[in-house]
Amino acid sequence: NAGVTQTPKFQVLKTGQSMTLQCAQDMNHEYMSWYRQDPGMGLRLIHYSVGAGITDQGEVPNGYNVSRSTTEDFPLRLLSAAPSQTSVYFCASSYQPSSGGAETQYFGPGTRLLVL
Amino acid sequence: GESVGLHLPTLSVQEGDNSIINCAYSNSASDYFIWYKQESGKGPQFIIDIRSNMDKRQGQRVTVLLNKTVKHLSLQIAATQPGDSAVYFCAEKSGNTPLVFGKGTRLSVIA
Numbered sequence: 001n002a003g004v005t006q007t008p009k010f011q012v013l014k015t016g017q018s019m020t021l022q023c024a025q026d027m028n029h030e031y032m033s034w035y036r037q038d039p040g041m042g043l044r045l046i047h048y049s050v051g052a053g054i055t056d057q058g059e060v061p062n063g064y065n066v067s068r069s070t071t072e073d074f075p076l077r078l079l080s081a082a083p084s085q086t087s088v089y090f091c092a093s094s095y096q097p098s099s100g101g102a103e104t105q106y107f108g109p110g111t112r113l114l115v116l
Numbered sequence: 117g118e119s120v121g122l123h124l125p126t127l128s129v130q131e132g133d134n135s136i137i138n139c140a141y142s143n144s145a146s147d148y149f150i151w152y153k154q155e156s157g158k159g160p161q162f163i164i165d166i167r168s169n170m171d172k173r174q175g176q177r178v179t180v181l182l183n184k185t186v187k188h189l190s191l192q193i194a195a196t197q198p199g200d201s202a203v204y205f206c207a208e209k210s211g212n213t214p215l216v217f218g219k220g221t222r223l224s225v226i227a
Binding site for chain 1: 161205
């Protein structure tokens with residue numbers, strides 16, 4: 001299994017440009033999430049999905065859109081990039097064990113985005 | 117609102133010593149807590165978790181302690197090695213709500 005993959009690894013945008021950060025997982029996980037990580041801020045949840053066709057907002061959703069048309073893919077769209085969106089973006093997937101055990105998140109390697 | 121936080125942003129330890137990373141939480145309804153390790157340039161990796169009805173859980177060289185009375189969680193790493201240098205995050209999970217992460221503690225191992 002490749003686990004969670006993210007593309008691109010690095011991206012430079014100009015203010016106002018739009019782009020899509022790709023995320024895919026091959027573990028058939030129900031849950032997928034997008035986080036941004038800024039220095040000293042830890043991981044902040046942008047959007048998440050509990051299954052195909054279902055998405056919800058996290059802590060910092062403004063300026064981002066998501067969709068979940070398949071179990072495998074969960075792209076994150078920046079509609080009009082702003083310098084405040086300069087960050088490292090992590091995608092994660094997880095599942096809830098039927099035994100009631102802990103949900104474990106698997107993170108991708110991250111996308112480093114710079115908005116000028 | 118509920119939050120997960122950390123007492124110390126940085127921790128330096130000598131190689132071979134034990135490390136203790138602390139975390140405070142405020143959600144008394146949390147079902148379980150998880151520790152993640154993030155090495156430079158990589159995504160966070162699961163280390164160990166503990167259910168809220170437990171006080172202690174041990175893994176390989178790591179032990180997590182949970183004190184529900186004072187809402188405190190700690191990660192103990194035995195015989196710390198250079199490869200343990202990373203940022204460590206605690207996170208809490210409650211019901212079907214998403215994981216809530218703390219801000220992280222940077223562990224630096226001095227050879």
